Amino acid sequence: MRIETLGINHSAQEFLAEQNITKLYPPQADAVKAGLLEGQNILVAAPTASGKTLIAMLAMMEFLSTKQGKIVYLTPLRALASEKFSEFKKMEKLDFGRRIKAAISTGDFDSVDKESENADIVVLTNEKMDSLIRHGAEWVDKIGLVIADEVHLIGDKDRGPTLEVVLTKLKELPAKPQIVGLSATITNSNELAEWLGCKLVSSDWRPVPLAEGVFDGGTILWNNGDSDEIESSIRGPPIDLCLDTIKKGGQSLVFAETRTRSASLAAKGSDAVFKFLSDSEKKYLEEISQKILDNNEHTDLIKTLSSLLKKGVGFHHAGLNQNCREIVETEFRNGKIKLLASTPTLAAGVNLPARRVIISSIVRYDVKAGANKPISILEYKQLCGRAGRPQYDKFGEAIIVGNANSSDLTEYYINGTPEPIESQLADDKALRIHILSHIVSNPGIKGEEILGFFQKTLAGLQIRKNTLSFSIEIAKKFLLRENLIVQKAERFAATEFGKKVSMLYIDPITAIYFKRGLEAVSENNAHTFGFLHLVSSCEEFFPKFSLRNKDYETLSTLIENKSSELIEPISEYDCNRSLLALHSWISESSEIHLSDNLGIESGDMHRMVETADWLVYCLYELAKLAERADLLEELSTLRKRISYGIKQELVELVQIRGIGRVRARKLYDHGIRTVSDLQQIPVNKLAEIDKIGPTIADNIKSQLKKVR
Template sequence: MKLEELGLPEKLVSSCLKRGISELYPPQADCVEKGLLEGKNLLISIPTASGKTLVAEMAMHRHVANRGKCLYVVPLKALASEKFEEFSGKGPKTGIATGDYDKKDEYLGRNDIIIATSEKVDSLLRNNAAWMGSITCLVVDEAHLIDSEDRGATLEMVITKLRHRNKDLQIIGLTATIGNPRALASWLDADLVTSDWRPVELKEGVFCRDTLYFGEEIKTIETPKKNDDENLCIDCVNDGGQCLVFVNSRRNAEGCAKRMASALKLDEPELEKLSVELEKAAETDMGRILAACVKKGAAFHHAGMKRDQREIVERGFRQGSIRVISSTPTLAAGLNLPARRVVIRDYLRFKGGEGMAPIPVREYRQMAGRAGRPHLDPYGEAVLIAKGPEAANGLYEEFISAPAEDVTSRLDDERVLTGQILSLISTGFVKTEEELPEFLNETFYVHMNKSTAYIGRIVEDAVALLEEAGMITRTGEYLSSTDYGHLVSRLYITPQTAEIITGALRERSGRETGAAPKEFSELGFLQVLCTTPDMYTLYIKKSDMDVLERFYFENEAELWREISFDSMEEGFRALKTAMLVNDWISEAGEDLICSRYGIGPGDIYNTVEGMNWLLHASSRLSSMMIPEFGDPVRETAIRVQHGIKRELLPLIRLKGIGRVRARRLFNNNIMAPEDLEKAGFDRVAAIVGKKIAQQIMKQAAGEGSADAKRRTRPENEYISDKEDEVPVNGRDDPSRPSLFSFGGGPE
């Protein structure tokens, strides 16, 4: 089936022709024949690299040509950025939304195609973004993630809400790995398109000792190294291919990359450039190790890395310079990084209460699907490493020959469903208690279970909880949200989190007991925020306990929560996370924090990002409910946003000044904007550079109001002065009391 024969917009066709795509793959042709371009709902379950994205683009461009608007939902911010670059410049105006969760972002409605994470879409619905009612085409990428424990319930409710509101909506679900596609297609009222066809043949097999077994095909490879993964990668690279090695921990990913770099020992100009780029961005030992590995042709990839580090590695691999990436499963979740050979080294993973357990077949298929680079490789190879012949047979049965697991609904999570019920009432999706079960009848959960008894009980409990908390009220049979409930829904935090925050501030204020107000403690408030269900907390190890207990008893007067024996693990996880944020606002450097807590720079970013959002929510809640704590909460929010001590607050108000420049000015006795004029331009320029000096001197002189022009970064953005980022006083701040080193976060 020729592209030019389908009546598609000219810019899409020409962009495809430039990439050498003139004819549809068989699965793509099946989609067209099943009504893709006539507005039919489709669930497309075909292998990775079989052209699912182009199918979605064809449908979206047809909608845009008919004055429609399209929403493309992805699970990850990184994937959203990748799709934004891929879709841009082909005609339709394309926008991306992954930021703040309490904004309507009405400007997005000016675009024809909007790419967003499921959480962002849910927040837009909660904030009643008007343009959401104009969506005519919904594409759900990685649709199998409706089964995800973390985001599955949110994705399910997003789909349900959009289908409920936009009756003529075309839905296109994209998935490569799903055991019960007919069930999901049935819920979506969609035709199912399935195929095993791939543009590059996929060989799935097992490596044992010195032999690769691909069913009947047997291949012997040289084994100069003692580690199987090294031998598999060297063999592939020597044959002109690239490799992905999947392991079960960050530590193993980094260790594997170091071994691969030592084995490859490449010396090429492009690798040197990438290494220099990474070295400039490196602020921790991990970053410097990554740069050294890339210089020799290998890299690692995991969530502990900063975004710019991951992007450099991905670019180097796509260009063909980096030959081997060792990664945790994050890389398999949608990012377009195919390789000649995929080595699944670790197919066991630690699971709480079970010990080491096999990874799901669905996850194996996601990894294996990365094998084979279209237009570059004659075939792709997915290889499991076996320790012996008996284990090899077991791997065939457990992974290669096994069907993928069925997807199930995650909407039976009471905490998540309570928040969703509040949003349904707040946004007017439902107006009475009787309408709630009617709405939930449209969900995948009810479609699969054919019974509303269990979910009905959750609804009753949730409504009672929300009413008791003062988030909703009844007027006869009608339900409506209070100002408090409406704010909680718009802030995109769970009702439980809101109650923990407001409860702690009320208790501190003495309002409910009539006692005298207690002093606000930043450390104590950070600890409270880390106990909320919306805050990701650091893992703890046995080796952490002495440090945590010592800190707990030394700072007991400042802390707001006791740690009980019954919830000791949760309590100490919250405390450890609060300690990290406390270090951050004490201006400890990244290298020190990473070393102290056994984490990566990306973990600092994620922790600070999560805390920024909770502090933003706390500021809004305190202004409404406990205004006497409004100022200290806002001050804490600014400190966490910028990673500064309290003494830098006056300087941080200046546009162009971050934690590093502010500290430099302060250490040179320029402690507030009014001190700039006294110091003089030459002295200020010597500290922060001429360009920044001109900018801030104008602000200080009143030529541009610092308050009016004040930097307004997103509340959840990680802040640094990139051009001169160095930890205060070198690696540490000796004025701080001694803290301790931890065993680390997740490996």
Template sequence: MKVTDLALADSALEFLSQQGITKLYPPQEDAINAGLLEGKSILVSAPTASGKTLIAMLGIINYLYKSKGRVIYLTPLRALASEKFSELKKLEKLDLGRSIKTAISTGDFDSVDKDAENADIVVLTNEKMDSLIRHGVEWLDQIGLIVADEIHLIGDTDRGPTLEVVLTKLKELENRPQILGLSATVTNSDEISEWLGCTLVSSEWRPVPLTEGIFDGGTILWSNGESYEIESSIRGPPVDLSLDTIKNGGQSLIFAETRTRSASLATKGADAVSKFLSDSEKKDLEKISAKLLAGNEQTDLVKTLAALLKKGVGFHHAGLNQNCREIIESEFRNGKIKLLASTPTLAAGVNLPARRVVISNIARYDVKSGTNKPISVLEYKQLCGRAGRPQYDKYGEAIIVGNSNTSDLIDYYINGTPEPIKSQLADDRALRTHILSHIVTNPGIKSEDVFDFFLKTLAGLQTRKNTLKFAIDISKRFLLNEELIVQKGDRFAATEFGKKVSMLYIDPITAIYFKRGIETASENRNHTLGFLHLVTSSEEFFPKFSLRNKDHEVLSTLLENHSSELIEPISEYDCSRSLLAIQSWLNESSEVHLSDSLNIESGDMHRLVETADWLVYCLYEIAKLLGRSDLLEQIATLRKRITYGIKEELVELVQIKGIGRIRARKLYDHGIKNLEDLHAIPTKKLAEIDKIGPIIADNIKSQLKKVR
């Protein structure tokens, strides 16, 4: 089907033509034939790179041309939300009879973004959408089209229940919005589409044909029965497999099971890859390496990565900060990086295809069981989905590094069927959280109505009624006992505490833990370390890094020296390395020090700070609700210190925009210790201080006038 055959506005057809889109892929044509442009709800189940994003674009353009409502685009990850926002922002150029505004909202769960209120297209994470529903935003009834990306993640233990509840609530809106679900190929897509009330569009088509194989004993055995020998070396099979495709002009992506292995594999391949680079490519990579070093503190991790980049090789994992990850992703897309070794998190995030994908190990460490477990068939298929670069490759290859079990791996993974998507909503944590939020948003709701709502979820479709009812009753009893909800007859309502917990978007278990800590805290005492322990040991805190042997002595000294700050006596075994990292951050430790002393990389530290900031805010709100005004100032101060990574003496200085932890310390060391000192110092002398300069000095002075 040609794009010009579509019943879209002329400006839309011209826009698609400018994007080089003239003909639809088979799944896109199937979606059109299923009624996408007639407003019918559709679930598209198709492989990665089969054109699902364009299906969403067509649905959005069509809806905005014909209707006055708004579109929401749901994604599971912030990185994916940013990527989609950039793509959808292009639609603002369209003339659809009205101007189009696109917004993104992925941040603070305890607020409503102003930008989203007036936007026609709003890109949100699933959690942010859930939070907005809890806050009762007025524009919910204006939603006419819901695009739910990566819908197969409903089966994910952590993120699945929120997406499931959000979709249940949105599809029950009075105006019955059109739903467009985008999913990987899953076994029970017919069941998911039935639950959503969608027409199923299922396809196995890929723009680049995929060949799958197992590597064992120096030979790739392809699924079609053919074999291919690989030149072996001491670098190991994953690197050898990658070099084989790089020497033929392709790129290779290796999925490694751990961060350490990803860096190790990249290092092993570096010298060999560099031999395939042209002089101009080497010059470009020198600049990219220098850019990485200039934009980051030079930890060992950053220096290692920068050295590898010069040779056309990189690695990618959660320890890298956003700046490093963006450079790696961008330069791999541009074809500058020939070999990228990554942990599997990349497969669920941004789109980075390569001609050959190598799965170095099918085992992953499972936190709950404490052992290595084989990956699922669904995860394998997701990793394979990165093989083959549209517009660049005529084929894609996905290869598992085997271990004398080739036939088993072919049967299980290559010829296997992905596991059906199963709801995770009946899990204790998910159920208590979402039951509370449902009662908060429906005060006076009857017990039978609570049950009826959960019957409308996927869990309601997949779980026996008696089993689900029993689980719901247990969660309600827990919420009643902990005074988050109250019951009068057969009706339920949330207490003030319950309402606050739901709006703060935290697990009730965490809120109860915080409540008890606040009630125990002494008056007129500094509880900085006590509050930090409360936050970092809570159920909600992530990531939690376990203590190493050498950390115990440091921690023991810290607890002894700050024992007066503790809310109740604790031992070092009640603590994590994350507590040490946050404490070190508050003492203005550099990224280099955090990496060297605690093995906490900048990407990890960013997430630690982000999570701690949010949970300390929750702590503040709960303390305020409980009437502990004596604690509010020190909790607020602690939050500022966490945000900036500063000692308490710098809190006043960082109030001025542009003065972060580095400049605040420089000012303080020059005797400028508060806003009065900043007022007093002449602009010229202020500009002479290291890290300030004339422009920033003028900016500081202009802001001081506003503060007054």
């Protein structure tokens, strides 16, 4: 099916032609035949790289050219949201007789931003969409098209319930927006389509054929019955498989079960990969390696990554900061990195295909189970989805590294059927969060109406009515007991506490824990360390790192020294390593110190800072509600200290744009300790201070003029 036969707007045709899109892939053609361009609700269940983004764009362009209203594009991850926003931003050049505007909104769950309000296309995480609905954002009623990416993640215990509730609410909007769901190939896609009220477009088609196999005893046994011998070396099977592809001009992506193993595998392959690089590639990668060193503190992790990039290999995991991850992703896409070792998180995130994907182990450590467990068939299929680069390869290969059990692995994973998607909404935590949210949005709602709403979810389709009703009653009793909601006759409404908790987007249990902590805080005392403990030990805080043997003594001493700041008596056994990291961070520890002494890398610290900032903000808002005005200044100051990683004495200086933790410390050490000091120092003297310079000095001075 060719683009010119679709009858879409001429500007849209030109836009697609500029991107060399003239013909539809089979799943795209099937979606059009199913009524995509006529406003029909569609669920597309198809493999990675089968063109689902273009299906979304066709629906968007048709909507923008023929209808008024807003489009929301929902994704599970911020990284995916950023990637999609970059693609949709290009659509602003379309000429539909009006200016098209795209926006992205992924952070700050306690606000409604103006940019989204004024945009035609809004890219959101599922959580942000949920938050906007809770806040009663007026533009939600104007939504005419909903595109939900990675719909199969409804089966994810952590992220699934929010997506399920959001889709239930959106499909119930009075305007009845068109729903376009994009999903991996799943077993019960019919059930999912029935729940969403969608026509199902199911396809196994891929633009690049995929061969799947198991590597065992030096031989790849392919699913079509063929086999290939692989040259063996001391580097180990995963790297031997990578090198086999690189020799033939392809790239390899190897999935490792841990961060340590991903870096280790990259190191094992580095010298061998280096031999395949051209002189120009070596020169280019030297520059990339230096760029990593120039833009980051020289922790062991950074130095290792930098040295490996020179050789055409890299690793990718959550310990790397955003800057490093983006460089690795870009250079892998550019074909400069030949071998990339990654933890499986990459499979669910950004689009980074390779000719050959190697799954070095089919087990993962399960934190809740406290043991290694085999991955699901669905996860295996997602990892395989990265094999084959549509623009570069005529085929893709996905290989499991076996261990004398190749026939079992072939039967279970390669020939196996992915697990059906099951709703996770009946989980205790999910129900108390979303029942509270629903009552907040519908004050005076009756019990039977609450049950009625949840019967419209996927859980309502999959779980017996009596079972769901019983679980809802338990959650309501909990919310009533803790004074988050009240009941009058048959009707329910949220208390001020309940409304605040829902708007803050935290688990009611966390809010209750915070409330009790705030009640226990004495007046006329600093409680910074106590607040850090409160935040780092709650359910929402992430990432949490358990204490190592050598950390107990450090923490014990710290607790003793900070005893006056505690909210209640604690011991080191009540804490985690993340508390040590947060305390070190606001004491101005460097990334090198955090890495060397606590094993906390910059990527981890960044996520801790984001989470802690949000949770301290929640504490601040709950303290306001509890009329604890005596705590507000300290909590506000703590937020600034967490955001910048500074001691209290630098808080005033960092209010000036361009002065971060490093420059603030340099200024302070030169005797410039307040905004008033900054105003008095001559600009030429300010410029002479290390890390300042003429440009920054001028910028600081111009800001100070505005302050006056």
